[in-house]
Amino acid sequence: MRWIRYTFNQVTHYGIIRGDKIQQVLGDPFHGFKEEAIFRDIDKVKIEIPVLPRTFYCAGLNYSEHVIESAKKQGIEPVLPSKADIGYRANNALIAHMENVIIPKDATEKIHYEGELVVVIGKQAKHLTLENALSCVLGYTIGNDVSERTWQRSDRTFWRSKNTDTFKPMGPWIDTDFVPDEAVTTVKVNGVVKTVYKTNAMIFNVPTFLVEMTKYLTLWPGDVVWMGTDGASPDLISGDVVDIEIGGLGHLENKFIREI
Amino acid sequence: MRWIRYTFNQVTHYGIIRGDKIQQVLGDPFHGFKEEAIFRDIDKVKIEIPVLPRTFYCAGLNYSEHVIESAKKQGIEPVLPSKADIGYRANNALIAHMENVIIPKDATEKIHYEGELVVVIGKQAKHLTLENALSCVLGYTIGNDVSERTWQRSDRTFWRSKNTDTFKPMGPWIDTDFVPDEAVTTVKVNGVVKTVYKTNAMIFNVPTFLVEMTKYLTLWPGDVVWMGTDGASPDLISGDVVDIEIGGLGHLENKFIREI
Numbered sequence: 001m002r003w004i005r006y007t008f009n010q011v012t013h014y015g016i017i018r019g020d021k022i023q024q025v026l027g028d029p030f031h032g033f034k035e036e037a038i039f040r041d042i043d044k045v046k047i048e049i050p051v052l053p054r055t056f057y058c059a060g061l062n063y064s065e066h067v068i069e070s071a072k073k074q075g076i077e078p079v080l081p082s083k084a085d086i087g088y089r090a091n092n093a094l095i096a097h098m099e100n101v102i103i104p105k106d107a108t109e110k111i112h113y114e115g116e117l118v119v120v121i122g123k124q125a126k127h128l129t130l131e132n133a134l135s136c137v138l139g140y141t142i143g144n145d146v147s148e149r150t151w152q153r154s155d156r157t158f159w160r161s162k163n164t165d166t167f168k169p170m171g172p173w174i175d176t177d178f179v180p181d182e183a184v185t186t187v188k189v190n191g192v193v194k195t196v197y198k199t200n201a202m203i204f205n206v207p208t209f210l211v212e213m214t215k216y217l218t219l220w221p222g223d224v225v226w227m228g229t230d231g232a233s234p235d236l237i238s239g240d241v242v243d244i245e246i247g248g249l250g251h252l253e254n255k256f257i258r259e260i
Numbered sequence: 261m262r263w264i265r266y267t268f269n270q271v272t273h274y275g276i277i278r279g280d281k282i283q284q285v286l287g288d289p290f291h292g293f294k295e296e297a298i299f300r301d302i303d304k305v306k307i308e309i310p311v312l313p314r315t316f317y318c319a320g321l322n323y324s325e326h327v328i329e330s331a332k333k334q335g336i337e338p339v340l341p342s343k344a345d346i347g348y349r350a351n352n353a354l355i356a357h358m359e360n361v362i363i364p365k366d367a368t369e370k371i372h373y374e375g376e377l378v379v380v381i382g383k384q385a386k387h388l389t390l391e392n393a394l395s396c397v398l399g400y401t402i403g404n405d406v407s408e409r410t411w412q413r414s415d416r417t418f419w420r421s422k423n424t425d426t427f428k429p430m431g432p433w434i435d436t437d438f439v440p441d442e443a444v445t446t447v448k449v450n451g452v453v454k455t456v457y458k459t460n461a462m463i464f465n466v467p468t469f470l471v472e473m474t475k476y477l478t479l480w481p482g483d484v485v486w487m488g489t490d491g492a493s494p495d496l497i498s499g500d501v502v503d504i505e506i507g508g509l510g511h512l513e514n515k516f517i518r519e520i
Binding site: 052085090 | 312314315317320321341343345346347348350351352353364386415416417419420423424425473476477478479480483
């Protein structure tokens with residue numbers, strides 16, 4: 001089942017995808033809903049981010065090739081994370097599928113994509129075990145952890161490198177049946193494949209992160225956990241269209257435009 | 261004027277403080293409200309956090325004595341921040357005035373308070389100037405950026421040191437008339453004064469942070485910006501009551517209890 005959040009006639013709803021239609025619901029998948037007898041064509045609505053997160057978690061470093069490539073570019077020894085320390089991103093930066101990433105005027109040319117699997121939490125949870133960790137998960141979506149690498153190294157925090165407005169595309173929907181095990185993540189720029197990796201080749205997988213996090217914190221409905229990325233991105237330029245596909249889940253497409 | 265968020269008879273409302281009463285409103289201070297002819301005794305309601313932030317910003321290092329004291333304890337040279345790089349905290353950790361901070365079983369004895377001025381954003385804003393920066397501010401409240409210093413140094417992020425459940429007391433209300441200029445922040449433990457500092461002795465003050473942040477990001481109604489702390493905290497133990505007073509604004513009180 002796929003949940004989509006969309007705007008039609010200036011009102012935003014949740015809906016369930018039925019073929020090429022969306023069936024409108026009253027309510028939402030987190031707190032309860034009722035199906036309505038209203039159907040919209042998926043290409044006639046504005047797709048919104050699938051959820052405005054309560055807390056926006058992000059694993060950051062969680063695939064070995066990404067850590068090694070990044071270290072190589074900086075001329076330092078790669079250090080793989082030794083434990084599942086979760087990080088954060090900011091809601092201001094979120095945009096939906098098909099919205100434009102705006103590169104600030106003063107950004108350098110080091111604008112990179114990071115295609116990521118996103119876990120969407122559906123139920124309150126603390127002290128999860130490896131056996132029951134996935135019971136709090138509503139489903140999965142896709143994220144692009146857009147990064148300005150120069151600011152990432154120069155600033156004391158990731159506020160500007162990672163959380164500039166429009167730097168966090170997320171969507172297009174939440175798939176409740178997706179299983180990461182055999183999936184492949186493919187990132188194309190202008191239709192040309194640039195990065196391919198096994199979605200589940202994480203250093204710490206989804207259950208491990210959820211178990212570690214919930215030793216100290218409560219997960220709430222509407223929280224999201226971005227799981228990190230593998231490989232490396234070319235420098236993106238104005239006009240580039242980045243398409244992140246996770247097999248069996250969907251694809252997230254956004255154009256990059258430099259502010260003039 | 262003081263805005264308070266509270267629960268009475270299992271329903272949560274916003275209200276306006278009128279002497280020792282709360283006048284209930286329909287709606288909220290961010291999106292519009294209507295005063296109702298319902299008054300509650302302030303000591304008969306459960307006070308809630310004044311807002312669940314859309315994005316939870318935090319300045320971190322923003323007072324020189326705190327940076328110097330912290331460096332001294334680590335035996336390193338103090339480095340004052342050279343620019344206003346904002347950081348983040350997490351909503352899961354928020355608790356209200358008079359709720360208990362729960363110290364996890366496996367935390368060390370290095371449990372510290374950080375009494376902070378909190379800016380509450382009332383209006384959407386981008387590209388603010390020093391002249392109009394405060395126009396987006398609804399008012400101010402108080403925060404306690406509780407920290408476990410061992411985890412703060414050992415973990416790759418601040419997820420556990422700063423964002424363990426209950427580590428972010430905030431409240432008790434939002435004061436729309438408060439002016440930080442001449443205010444003094446006083447932190448008491450069990451009634452004994454431990455830290456006193458000038459609230460506005462920041463390295464980067466409120467307008468400066470809002471101007472820098474909004475060069476790259478949009479502030480939204482309900483965002484909060486915690487402004488950092490000065491001085492140092494003693495190691496807190498189970499049973500300690502920490503009271504943070506900001507003159508003219510109010511005080512935020514929480515007991516610390518170690519999990520057994």
